[in-house]
Structure formats: structure tokens, C-alpha cells
Amino acid sequence: MAKQRAAVLGVGQSHHRSKRTDVTMAGLCREAIDRALADANLEHRDIDAVVLGKAPDLFEGVMMPELMLADAIGATGKPLLRVHTAGSVGGSTANVAASLVHGGVHRRVLAVAFEKQSESNAMWALSISPPFHMPVGAGAGGYFAPHVRSYIRRAQAPDHIGALVAVKDRRNGAKNQYAHLRQPDITFESVRASAMLWDPIRYDETCPSSDGACAIVLGDETAAGPGVAWIHATAMRTEPTTFAGRDQVNPRAGRDAAAALWREAGIADPLAEIDAAEIYVPFSWFEPMWLENLGFTDEGQGWKLTEAGETELGGRLPVNPSGGVLSSNPIGASGLLRFGEAAMQVMGRAGEHQVDGARKALGHAYGGGSQYFSMWVVGAEKP
Amino acid sequence: MNRVAVVSFAQAPNVRETHGTTNGVEMLVPIIREALGKANLAKQGVGFWCSGSSDYLAGRAFSFIAAVDAIGAFPPIHESHVEADAAWALFEAWVKIRTGEVDTALVYGFGKSSAGQLRRVLAMQLDPYTVAPLWPDAVSVAGLQARLGIDRGLWSEADMAAVAARARAANPDAQIHEAVTAEELLRRPYVANPLRRHDCAPVTDGAAVVVLAGGDRARELCARPAWITGIAHRVESAHLGARDLVTSPSTVAAAKDVGTDGVTLAELHAPFSHQEILLRHALGFGDEVTVNPSGGPLAGNPMFAAGLARIGEAATRLRGGQRALAHATSGPALQQNLVCVLEAD
Numbered sequence: 001m002a003k004q005r006a007a008v009l010g011v012g013q014s015h016h017r018s019k020r021t022d023v024t025m026a027g028l029c030r031e032a033i034d035r036a037l038a039d040a041n042l043e044h045r046d047i048d049a050v051v052l053g054k055a056p057d058l059f060e061g062v063m064m065p066e067l068m069l070a071d072a073i074g075a076t077g078k079p080l081l082r083v084h085t086a087g088s089v090g091g092s093t094a095n096v097a098a099s100l101v102h103g104g105v106h107r108r109v110l111a112v113a114f115e116k117q118s119e120s121n122a123m124w125a126l127s128i129s130p131p132f133h134m135p136v137g138a139g140a141g142g143y144f145a146p147h148v149r150s151y152i153r154r155a156q157a158p159d160h161i162g163a164l165v166a167v168k169d170r171r172n173g174a175k176n177q178y179a180h181l182r183q184p185d186i187t188f189e190s191v192r193a194s195a196m197l198w199d200p201i202r203y204d205e206t207c208p209s210s211d212g213a214c215a216i217v218l219g220d221e222t223a224a225g226p227g228v229a230w231i232h233a234t235a236m237r238t239e240p241t242t243f244a245g246r247d248q249v250n251p252r253a254g255r256d257a258a259a260a261l262w263r264e265a266g267i268a269d270p271l272a273e274i275d276a277a278e279i280y281v282p283f284s285w286f287e288p289m290w291l292e293n294l295g296f297t298d299e300g301q302g303w304k305l306t307e308a309g310e311t312e313l314g315g316r317l318p319v320n321p322s323g324g325v326l327s328s329n330p331i332g333a334s335g336l337l338r339f340g341e342a343a344m345q346v347m348g349r350a351g352e353h354q355v356d357g358a359r360k361a362l363g364h365a366y367g368g369g370s371q372y373f374s375m376w377v378v379g380a381e382k383p
Numbered sequence: 384m385n386r387v388a389v390v391s392f393a394q395a396p397n398v399r400e401t402h403g404t405t406n407g408v409e410m411l412v413p414i415i416r417e418a419l420g421k422a423n424l425a426k427q428g429v430g431f432w433c434s435g436s437s438d439y440l441a442g443r444a445f446s447f448i449a450a451v452d453a454i455g456a457f458p459p460i461h462e463s464h465v466e467a468d469a470a471w472a473l474f475e476a477w478v479k480i481r482t483g484e485v486d487t488a489l490v491y492g493f494g495k496s497s498a499g500q501l502r503r504v505l506a507m508q509l510d511p512y513t514v515a516p517l518w519p520d521a522v523s524v525a526g527l528q529a530r531l532g533i534d535r536g537l538w539s540e541a542d543m544a545a546v547a548a549r550a551r552a553a554n555p556d557a558q559i560h561e562a563v564t565a566e567e568l569l570r571r572p573y574v575a576n577p578l579r580r581h582d583c584a585p586v587t588d589g590a591a592v593v594v595l596a597g598g599d600r601a602r603e604l605c606a607r608p609a610w611i612t613g614i615a616h617r618v619e620s621a622h623l624g625a626r627d628l629v630t631s632p633s634t635v636a637a638a639k640d641v642g643t644d645g646v647t648l649a650e651l652h653a654p655f656s657h658q659e660i661l662l663r664h665a666l667g668f669g670d671e672v673t674v675n676p677s678g679g680p681l682a683g684n685p686m687f688a689a690g691l692a693r694i695g696e697a698a699t700r701l702r703g704g705q706r707a708l709a710h711a712t713s714g715p716a717l718q719q720n721l722v723c724v725l726e727a728d
Contacts, residue, residue: 003482024512056444057466062515063439063507064466067714068621077636080618080719081475084438084466086445092463096475103481119511125444238432238462240451253459368448 006101007228008343008378009108009217010040016180016212016328019118025065026072028213029114032333033073036110036215039349044074047217048106053083053093053113054332055367058125060116073112085236087280087367089113090335091374094216094363095234098376101220102231108223113336114213122209122331141206141283143369145198148285151249152200155288157303159200162284163191166205166326168312169281173323175352180210180328205284205326212330214337229343229378232360233264241369248370254293257373262295265377267360271296271305274377275358276318276345278338280365282325287311290364291319294375313355321345321353335365339376346380385597387480388608389725391424392695393417394591397558397683400497401588404449405441407493410590411453415491418592422604426455429594430485432462433476435469435492436687439507442498450493461485468492470652470690470711470721473593477614480597487600493590494686501586501686508715510621521715522583526575528628528716529657533577537629537664540577543656544568547581550656550681557682559585581681584654589685591692609698609725612706613641616721621714628716631665637722638666638708646724648673648700648707650693654680658717662710666722672708676700694723701727 012035014020014028023031037043050073052066062068066075066082073080085092090113097111123139152159167188174184186204194204219228237257239246258270267273279294281287288302296317297305305311311319320326322341325334342363344350350358360379366372393414403409419426432454436447447464454460465471469492476488496504505521532538544565551561568581575583594604601608617633619626649672653659659681663674675681677696680689690711697709706726713719 003484056438057507058438058444060511061507062511063437063504064714065511066466067508067618067718068510070618070718071620071622075618076620077617077633079616081471082466083463084447085462085464086448096463096478099475099478099482102484103478105478105481236461236463237459238451238456239459240456241448243457246457251459252457256459368445371448 007224011340012036016210020211032213032215040217049079050075051097053089060119088365088372091365094339113333115330115332141198155300165284169326173327207282207329210330214333232377232383235261276355277362339363388601389698390605391422391594406449431488433472435472468690492688546656554678557678582656584680584684591688614723615640618719634720650697
């Protein structure tokens with residue numbers, strides 16, 4: 001028996017806020033799950049298995065929280081898998097759920113991812129002193145700023161590109177009813193005037209800390225009706241955090257994953273064939289960096305696509321029409337949101353941030369020190 | 384779909400304390416090499432990697448990322464990780480091979496429990512709003528379960544001691560090895576009434592590796608592959624008061640999925656003596672089934688690797704024509720259970 005086709009049947013997400021003190025972790029997940037099941041026109045009893053993803057347990061202070069969430073996420077009496085692949089985990093969660101369908105193990109699978117950062121302190125959780133490594137001590141922004149500086153030097157990019165990305169993503173986020181930050185009035189000048197946090201990353205070019213959840217229902221060919229998003233390809237790659245000669249700006253793991261993804265999806269020219277891309281951009285400059293890493297442009301050319309406005313809604317390749325990670329960042333769920341938003345685009349269910357006529361879309365997530373990558377391509381047509 | 388088999392197994396010595404990092408690298412490097420060597424497989428020949436571990440056990444975020452250093456993961460690898468016992472990583476790898484995307488996978492799990500106070504660390508798995516603040520530790524929760532079974536006449540302290548005596552005598556290479564009678568064990572003090580020290584798995588640092596391969600590739604890599612004829616798992620409610628703690632409906636359902644007829648050998652991931660009895664009942668085992676010839680978790684219990692090691696131990700012991708069952712558990716009082724049935728040609 002060959003690999004089974006798999007499709008996204010429904011997508012749901014919570015409202016993302018810095019502190020969702022109105023709900024528990026269970027309530028937060030349930031908000032997303034209920035919307036995903038309604039979107040798929042299914043009920044809990046239709047689900048065969050649940051896959052839950054989230055970033056480090058230290059972010060909420062609960063060890064393996066999927067265990068205590070079993071009832072709330074509808075997993076009791078069913079198979080439950082917990083995925084954790086750092087910041088890419090939301091994407092990996094979708095890919096593992098897709099594997100369960102591709103492998104003929106289950107007909108309908110619920111993928112859930114969440115982070116409730118207000119339960120704990122992510123900055124603390126990320127600032128421990130691991131053996132044999134320099135402690136970061138400054139959160140993710142301090143870690144990634146040198147990569148951005150290196151990119152600007154290598155690509156000879158003008159220094160205003162990051163602000164262009166921030167304005168675009170925040171304005172897109174204003175069209176998304178679930179986004180954490182909704183700033184329709186943000187301007188290039190206001191971003192450039194915001195405080196410098198980690199040179200060259202300014203306050204307005206930085207993702208927020210969010211409480212939020214996302215859920216996706218996946219199904220096989222017999223479970224898929226009209227209007228679903230077919231999974232055309234998935235890819236995951238990992239490389240170590242540090243080693244001599246590692247290219248942290250344009251990591252090989254990302255390039256390898258993208259190459260495998262386009263090959264499986266039968267895509268020769270991603271820029272021409274992908275209609276919308278949800279790319280994991282927690283700091284503005286990662287848009288041009290990942291455009292290159294993903295092969296949408298040659299190396300050193302990504303910023304030109306951004307500068308020309310081609311990544312805006314209505315451009316050649318709308319990037320993060322949902323507002324992206326810059327508008328909502330419930331860490332563990334951020335990847336699944338990218339994958340879910342890509343599906344919503346090809347299902348024509350993206351509301352005010354719908355890309356007209358989107359037929360093929362990319363979902364992308366990365367994690368760790370730019371070393372974990374997961375991606376998928378979804379399409380309106382069967383692969 | 385592709386048939387999938389266990390083709391190689393290696394495990395680090397189960398010891399009370401290692402001096403390595405909580406990232407498992409020092410334990411993993413030699414056994415990844417050993418497992419690949421047994422299958423005559425190069426690192427670059429592994430199609431998919433999947434691991435199981437816990438950040439809370441390691442006392443740091445992203446401990447599994449540093450564990451990747453044990454692989455030498457460059458060129459980049461196709462890899463995933465579960466925050467659970469690596470038996471669930473093996474499940475993910477089994478699915479991956481079934482999709483046909485890859486034909487080999489290396490699965491590993493590691494845990495350095497000596498880095499903290501395990502029974503209190505595991506209390507962090509309980510409901511954080513209403514239960515965990517009371518700090519019922521893992522041994523106390525298991526003690527409640529053991530007491531329920533005794534009160535219902537399902538097992539006795541003597542039955543539990545008999546399980547422990549057999550486990551302690553089973554394996555001279557295990558962390559715990561002792562020739563002792565059940566009567567002698569019953570004279571020892573309680574640690575959490577009705578549990579005595581021998582009723583509880585020891586605190587162990589350890590790691591395990593299993594290599595899987597699909598179809599013809601399995602035959603190329605191994606003289607007698609242990610074919611996985613079925614693997615399934617289920618989770619139960621986290622609310623201890625909502626569960627019937629003296630049985631294991633999740634194990635029963637998983638066993639029904641995979642079919643356990645003809646099983647004569649079993650490796651059960653029962654970290655407490657009464658749980659072995661409970662699982663034998665749930666699985667309907669009689670005297671025809673040899674349970675935990677390795678000594679099982681009562682003789683050595685590397686967290687997040689012990690479930691995977693059950694699959695490896697069962698596969699290694701399998702003789703031609705024989706069927707074996709391997710079981711893994713996760714969560715308080717057997718909340719989540721996985722059953723894997725293996726068969727040799």
C-alpha cells in the first residue's frame with residue numbers, strides 16, 4: 001500500500017494576548033480545538049488520535065502538560081503523542097499528525113499546539129546555563145541579533161528593510177481578528193523611532209510574548225470533502241547548534257529541508273508557483289533571510305523582494321498575510337499557526353487577510369539556534 | 384504498508400549516577416555507535432532519527448537539542464523528538480517507515496534522574512492548579528494505587544515482594560542484582576506504605592538506542608529481524624479520582640488493537656511491583672508468559688529510555704517463531720500505555 005493522501009479539514013485558533021488570565025491552559029487549547037472541529041464540521045468522537053506540540057515545559061512550569069490536558073484536548077481513551085522540537089515544534093506537530101494519516105495509521109487526527117507564556121517566564125527558561133555553551137542571558141533577541149548583522153553585511157542590505165517587514169506584518173495582523181498585536185496605524189517612521197533593543201532589531205521589529213493555541217484537523221481521502229487543503233509535501237531537518245564553520249545566517253538544515261520540500265511537491269520555481277507563504281519571522285529581518293534560505297530568491301537577493309513590496313498582500317509572494325509571528329507569538333503554537341494559516345489560504349477561509357486566488361501555500365517554522373526546520377506545502381488540488 | 388522490524392539495540396549501563404551532563408551525550412555516543420555497528424549501518428544511512436527525553440528531568444530547556452551533538456548531525460538530519468519515553472519516539476519512527484518516506488530509523492532515549500529528586504520532579508506532571516501544589520510525589524501516588532489493589536484483594540504485599548524478588552535475581556548485569564527471598568524483602572521497612580524500597584524502581588541514569596528498518600532493508604541489516612506485528616497506545620484521564628486505578632483500560636485497548644495471542648515473552652514497563660501484577664491481569668497473562676527476563680524497571684529504570692529498552696530487550700530475546708510483547712508507560716500511576724508485539728521468523 002502506498003503513502004495515503006492527507007488533507008487539512010479544519011483550522012482553529014484562540015485569541016492571542018499577552019495574558020489570557022480568563023482561561024486555564026486547558027481552556028486555551030479548547031478554544032482553538034472547538035473552532036477547528038467546527039471548521040471541519042466534526043466532533044471529538046470523530047477524532048482517532050491527538051498530537052500535541054509545545055515548546056519547553058519550563059515555559060509553563062508543568063512537566064509534560066499533555067498528560068494533565070488529556071481530558072480537555074479530547075485525548076482520553078485515544079492515542080496521544082507529544083512533540084517537542086524547539087521553536088519549530090508547531091510545524092513538526094502538523095507534520096507528525098500528517099504522517100499518522102500518510103502512514104495509514106489513523107483516518108482523522110487532531111493536531112494541537114499552545115503556549116501560555118503568562119504562566120511562567122520564558123526569558124528565565126531560556127537563560128539557564130547549559131554545559132559547554134555560552135549562556136545567552138538575553139533571550140532570543142540577543143541570540144539572533146548577531147545573525148541579522150551578519151546578514152546585512154553579507155547581503156549588503158540597506159538598513160531600513162527590517163522596518164518595512166514590521167510595518168507590513170503588523171498591518172496584516174490588524175486584518176486578523178485573532179492577532180495579539182493589531183496596529184493598523186503603524187508607520188515606517190514609527191517603527192524607525194521605536195527603541196533599539198538588540199542592534200539592529202528595534203522594539204517594533206520584535207515578536208510579542210503571547211498566550212495562544214492553534215488546532216488543525218487532518219484527515220485521509222475518505223474523510224476529506226470539498227474545500228480542504230491537500231498536503232503536497234512535508235519536510236523536517238536538524239543540525240547542531242554550534243560547530244566550526246557553521247553558517248548560522250543561511251543554515252544548511254533549512255536549505256536541505258526546502259530542497260526536499262520543493263522536490264516532493266513537484267515545485268521547480270517556488271517564487272512563481274507558491275501563492276502565499278507563512279514564514280516564521282520572529283524578528284523582522286528574518287523575512288529576507290528565510291526568503292533566501294527557502295530558495296525563493298538567490299542568496300543576497302531576498303531583501304530586494306521585500307523592498308519592492310512583493311511580499312505585501314497583492315505582491316508576487318504575499319508573506320505572512322496573517323500578520324505572522326511579529327503579530328502573535330504563542331511560541332509552541334507559532335509554527336502550527338503558520339501551517340494552519342497556509343491551509344486557510346488555499347481553503348479560501350482567511351477572511352480579511354485572504355490572498356486572492358491562493359491555490360498553493362507554504363507553512364514554515366524554525367527553532368533552536370536556527371537549526372530545527374519544519375515545512376509543508378498545501379494546495380487546493382489533490383497532489 | 385511496509386513491515387517494520389527492530390534490527391539493533393544497545394543500552395548504556397544502568398547506574399545510580401553518572402558524571403556526565405543531563406543532555407545524555409556521554410551516555411549516547413558509545414551506544415549510538417554500538418547500535419549502528421551491530422546493524423553494519425553508517426550514520427549517513429539512517430533515514431530518520433527520533434528521540435525521547437524530558438527537559439524537566441534535565442533541569443533545562445531544550446536538553447534534546449544538545450543531545451543531537453551525540454549524533455554529529457551534519458550534514459543535517461531528518462529528525463524529530465517526543466517529550467515522552469522514547470517508546471513513543473519509536474512509534475513515530477514506525478509511522479515514518481510505514482509512509483514509505485524512509486526505510487531506516489534510529490530511535491534513542493535518555494534520562495539522568497540523578498540530577499534531581501525524581502519523585503518530586505514527577506509531581507510536576509500533575510494538574511498544576513489543583514493537585515501539584517499539594518506535592519503528592521510519584522512514589523506516594525503509586526502507593527495509593529498499591530493500597531487500593533490490596534484493599535480490593537487483587538494483590539498482597541507478599542505478591543508484590545515475590546515480583547520484586549524475581550526482578551532482583553533476574554539479571555546479573557542490571558543496576559539491581561540481589562539473590563533474596565520474598566520473605567526477606569517483607570522484613571524491610573516501608574518507604575511509602577504499602578511500598579517498600581524493592582517495590583519501587585531504582586533511580587537510574589541511562590539511555591537506550593533501537594534501530595528500525597522496513598521490509599527487505601531489515602533483512603539486509605539483521606540476520607533475524609524482530610518484526611513489529613502491531614504497536615498501539617492510549618492515554619487515560621489525568622484525574623486520579625476519575626480513574627479506576629487498579630486496572631489499565633488504556634493497556635487493554637492498546638493490546639486489543641495489536642493482538643496478543645501466542646505471546647510467551649513480555650517486557651513490562653512497570654516501575655512499581657504492584658503495577659507488574661496489574662498489567663499481567665490487564666493483558667490476561669497466565670503462567671505461559673515469561674515476564675521481564677531482563678529484570679525490568681525494578682532492576683534498572685532509566686527515565687525516558689526504559690520503555691524503549693523494553694522493546695529492545697524483548698526483540699533481543701526473541702527466538703525463531705516466538706512472539707513477544709513489549710510495554711511502555713508514561714505519566715502518574717500508568718496514565719499512558721503503549722503495547723508493541725514482536726515476532727521472529
